[in-house]
Amino acid sequence: MAFYDGLLEICGFEKIEIDLQRPRMENLFSKINIGPEDMDRVEKRVTRQHDIKLKGVRKLLRAWLLELADLVLAHEEGKRIVYYGYPSIQGPGMAIKAALGENAYVGCPDVVLCHSLGLIFDGLTPILEAAENRGLPPGHGLCSLQQIRNGGLDLGIIPVPDLVTGSSYYCDMGSKADELLHEIYGHPAVYVDGSMDSRWGEYPRYDPKKIVFLGAQLNKLFTKVEDILGAKVTRDCMHEAMNTSRQLFSALGRLTYQMMADPVPISAVVSGMALNLAAASTGISMSEGPDAINILCQEVQQRVDAGIGITVKGAPRVLNFAVPFSDPEITHMMERAGLALAASFVTVPPGKRDPSLCFETLGEELAEAAMRGGAYHSTYGFAKRFAQAANVLKMDGVIWGYQYNCRPLALGSHLFKQVIEEEAGVPTLSLEMDLYESRSYSAEALRTRVEAFAEMLRSKRS
Amino acid sequence: MEELKRLSEHLRNRLVDLIDARQNGKKIIGYTPGGYLPEELVLAAGAIPVCMIRGGDNSAVEFADAYICRWIDPFCRAQIGYAVSGTDPYYKILDLLAVPITDNHIRAIADVLDYNTDLEVFPFGVPHMKEQTTHEYYLNSLVRLRGKLEEVTGNKITDEMLKESIQLCNRERALFRKISMLRKLEGGSITGSEFIALNHASYLADKNYMVEILESVKDTLIEQTVRQQHGPRILLTGSTLAMGDTHLLDLIENAGGSVVIEEFAECIRPYWEDVSIQENPIQALADGYFMKRIPPAWFRPGKERLDFLIRLAREWHVDGVIWYQLLFRESYKTESYYFPDRLQNETGLSMLVVESDYDQDESGQLQTRVETYLHTITGGND
Numbered sequence: 001m002a003f004y005d006g007l008l009e010i011c012g013f014e015k016i017e018i019d020l021q022r023p024r025m026e027n028l029f030s031k032i033n034i035g036p037e038d039m040d041r042v043e044k045r046v047t048r049q050h051d052i053k054l055k056g057v058r059k060l061l062r063a064w065l066l067e068l069a070d071l072v073l074a075h076e077e078g079k080r081i082v083y084y085g086y087p088s089i090q091g092p093g094m095a096i097k098a099a100l101g102e103n104a105y106v107g108c109p110d111v112v113l114c115h116s117l118g119l120i121f122d123g124l125t126p127i128l129e130a131a132e133n134r135g136l137p138p139g140h141g142l143c144s145l146q147q148i149r150n151g152g153l154d155l156g157i158i159p160v161p162d163l164v165t166g167s168s169y170y171c172d173m174g175s176k177a178d179e180l181l182h183e184i185y186g187h188p189a190v191y192v193d194g195s196m197d198s199r200w201g202e203y204p205r206y207d208p209k210k211i212v213f214l215g216a217q218l219n220k221l222f223t224k225v226e227d228i229l230g231a232k233v234t235r236d237c238m239h240e241a242m243n244t245s246r247q248l249f250s251a252l253g254r255l256t257y258q259m260m261a262d263p264v265p266i267s268a269v270v271s272g273m274a275l276n277l278a279a280a281s282t283g284i285s286m287s288e289g290p291d292a293i294n295i296l297c298q299e300v301q302q303r304v305d306a307g308i309g310i311t312v313k314g315a316p317r318v319l320n321f322a323v324p325f326s327d328p329e330i331t332h333m334m335e336r337a338g339l340a341l342a343a344s345f346v347t348v349p350p351g352k353r354d355p356s357l358c359f360e361t362l363g364e365e366l367a368e369a370a371m372r373g374g375a376y377h378s379t380y381g382f383a384k385r386f387a388q389a390a391n392v393l394k395m396d397g398v399i400w401g402y403q404y405n406c407r408p409l410a411l412g413s414h415l416f417k418q419v420i421e422e423e424a425g426v427p428t429l430s431l432e433m434d435l436y437e438s439r440s441y442s443a444e445a446l447r448t449r450v451e452a453f454a455e456m457l458r459s460k461r462s
Numbered sequence: 463m464e465e466l467k468r469l470s471e472h473l474r475n476r477l478v479d480l481i482d483a484r485q486n487g488k489k490i491i492g493y494t495p496g497g498y499l500p501e502e503l504v505l506a507a508g509a510i511p512v513c514m515i516r517g518g519d520n521s522a523v524e525f526a527d528a529y530i531c532r533w534i535d536p537f538c539r540a541q542i543g544y545a546v547s548g549t550d551p552y553y554k555i556l557d558l559l560a561v562p563i564t565d566n567h568i569r570a571i572a573d574v575l576d577y578n579t580d581l582e583v584f585p586f587g588v589p590h591m592k593e594q595t596t597h598e599y600y601l602n603s604l605v606r607l608r609g610k611l612e613e614v615t616g617n618k619i620t621d622e623m624l625k626e627s628i629q630l631c632n633r634e635r636a637l638f639r640k641i642s643m644l645r646k647l648e649g650g651s652i653t654g655s656e657f658i659a660l661n662h663a664s665y666l667a668d669k670n671y672m673v674e675i676l677e678s679v680k681d682t683l684i685e686q687t688v689r690q691q692h693g694p695r696i697l698l699t700g701s702t703l704a705m706g707d708t709h710l711l712d713l714i715e716n717a718g719g720s721v722v723i724e725e726f727a728e729c730i731r732p733y734w735e736d737v738s739i740q741e742n743p744i745q746a747l748a749d750g751y752f753m754k755r756i757p758p759a760w761f762r763p764g765k766e767r768l769d770f771l772i773r774l775a776r777e778w779h780v781d782g783v784i785w786y787q788l789l790f791r792e793s794y795k796t797e798s799y800y801f802p803d804r805l806q807n808e809t810g811l812s813m814l815v816v817e818s819d820y821d822q823d824e825s826g827q828l829q830t831r832v833e834t835y836l837h838t839i840t841g842g843n844d
Contacts, residue, residue, distance in 0.1 A: 141792070176797070179796065189762075197563040408569075
């Protein structure tokens with residue numbers, strides 16, 4: 001029995017599986033520098049912060065640990081490695097994975113590190129400190145997600161990829177951080193460019209040239225994958241990926257719907273873990289995700305049927321921008337303040353594609369979906385989607401927890417609140433925070449503002 | 463310099479002149495700096511271009527706090543502060559604010575001002591790489607801009623008018639180039655602050671008057687005997703050197719340094735490349751302003767600009783490089799990590815990185831750092 005067996009059991013691994021995974025786990029724990037001395041602290045953290053009475057939660061924790069192992073050991077296990085940026089247009093990563101097959105790791109390493117080394121082990125600080133000495137210093141509002149990727153590489157926790165692709169259509173930081181890592185490690189970087197130059201109020205309309213441009217950029221990425229890794233990314237790959245992911249998204253849809261129950265049945269920490277698995281992973285999310293989420297949904301349904309929840313019935317229902325990736329305490333603090341974090345930005349999907357539209361390439365198809373989603377269209381498009389969701393779901397309030405060091409979000413620090421309150425008439429808390437690491441934006445630092453907001457919503461409701 | 467006095471007088475009256483012109487039916491087209499708005503299009507539409515290049519002012523930045531969080535570059539926050547507070551009168555006379563969307567800091571100006579003011583804001587895209595598809599997208603941006611200018615002014619922009627304005631702007635660029643080349647000479651007779659004042663003025667002054675002034679400056683400099691100059695020669699580079707943000711420049715010159723060449727993405731007019739008058743003019747503008755232009759750090763990768771800096775450092779025989787970035791402009795921050803090693807390896811020069819949030823509290827620390835750097839690169843023989 002190894003020091004980590006207890007933790008793996010808590011995280012939903014069967015005993016036989018632990019034995020099967022042992023060589024990998026030995027290697028993994030050595031690389032992430034977690035030893036016997038950490039176990040008491042980590043086990044207590046997982047038990048305290050996660051609803052491990054639910055098998056579905058344990059299965060989700062297991063999925064994230066397996067994803068971490070796949071990421072950290074990818075090079076040693078002979079896989080070709082492709083990293084993509086977060087946030088990213090949905091689809092290209094999955095299509096590339098389908099093209100490259102099983103012998104490839106395609107994922108978003110920083111989000112994986114947040115949900116594993118952060119959420120489970122509370123072990124991001126050494127990684128962040130490494131990045132701070134490696135070109136991404138503190139105090140300059142540089143993206144903490146990019147710091148986590150940078151530090152993970154610097155400490156040798158994650159392998160140097162064969163190819164990295166940046167979300168140049170959305171943020172400047174991701175691409176420049178990719179460029180910095182290219183300067184240090186020399187791996188090829190493909191920048192998928194775009195321009196968020198829509199006029200205020202234009203969403204959901206757009207200049208068709210934007211689709212041509214972004215589509216061509218996505219097609220360029222697929223060509224580069226073929227040139228560098230020898231795998232052709234086709235529409236068939238995309239269809240295969242969509243078929244594979246259908247089960248996962250169906251399970252996520254069910255869970256999202258269950259979160260709308262009153263009282264809200266589980267913590268948003270859990271739904272966040274499930275949703276982000278789909279965003280960051282193309283392997284484990286597909287092989288383990290549907291099962292884990294379906295088990296969770298069965299358990300959650302029992303709670304819903306029994307009227308059991310984590311807040312009182314009738315608690316103010318809030319649309320929350322996003323759940324912090326690595327520090328569950330912030331979400332718990334919001335819930336302890338009496339807020340039902342019932343929905344997020346993705347709860348209400350964007351409208352369907354106009355059936356008359358027809359695109360010649362896979363890139364254009366994906367670009368059109370990205371425009372429709374709002375977030376890659378414009379600040380207005382993003383805020384408008386929020387306002388629509390708050391309206392449709394009849395929310396009592398919105399928490400616009402903007403990532404302070406993400407410029408596309410920070411530039412909407414005040415605008416989102418203005419647009420949502422004006423268009424949906426729903427009180428909105430603009431909360432400056434760090435979704436990826438919480439050294440400067442801990443639960444305690446945010447608590448007063450959240451409690452005051454909760455009090456206001458309660459009195460408004462009564 | 464006599465020409466600077468005349469120019470200063472022209473700028474003192476410029477606002478009144480613009481108000482008069484507007485009353486007489488001329489349209490005033492404001493735009494954010496960055497070098498991606500071809501003034502030729504505005505001039506060809508019979509309108510007057512005005513670049514919003516004022517900066518360095520903490521009170522405007524503070525005013526913007528009510529509209530945007532602090533994690534956006536202070537120059538861009540200052541524009542929000544000026545426009546919303548009405549403290550920059552130029553914002554009050556604009557018929558259109560055109561915003562080339564270069565990065566998310568500039569996008570913040572467009573979004574916040576569109577929502578919070580009555581300004582008509584026209585954003586258009588500037589991609590971040592030089593490829594065929596990005597070139598086509600920028601060209602499409604210029605076609606959209608041309609349409610918007612025709613709509614605002616009611617004037618048709620013809621190829622002939624466009625060629626005429628290209629020739630005028632080429633003349634201005636050529637003169638800046640010539641004057642800048644004269645600074646290659648040891649003891650060149652125009653100081654860094656004089657050159658920068660000329661460049662800044664060109665963003666506001668009447669174009670024909672500006673060209674006349676530059677002709678005169680060039681002639682004067684050619685005739686003038688060189689000044690004796692002993693201080694270290696400095697290449698000053700960075701994201702934004704706004705009109706009014708003179709603090710760093712003053713510190714360098716007061717400490718005995720000479721800025722002999724500068725490279726900035728914003729507020730220093732690019733003048734290295736002319737626009738062709740042989741081809742389709744709108745296509746020529748896209749070529750000149752996008753494909754030929756030395757790109758800023760928010761291009762990915764930023765190698766072309768870094769290569770250019772090495773070239774400038776060599777050809778202008780500089781003794782050191784001062785990299786001036788505004789706080790939170792992440793593209794410059796990331797490049798400032800690895801460029802010093804490259805600069806050292808290829809030229810033997812060191813680089814000082816300084817930052818500003820337009821905060822007066824920075825002053826003492828900045829002075830110490832600049833003085834120490836200049837002392838260091840002269841080997842302590844100052």
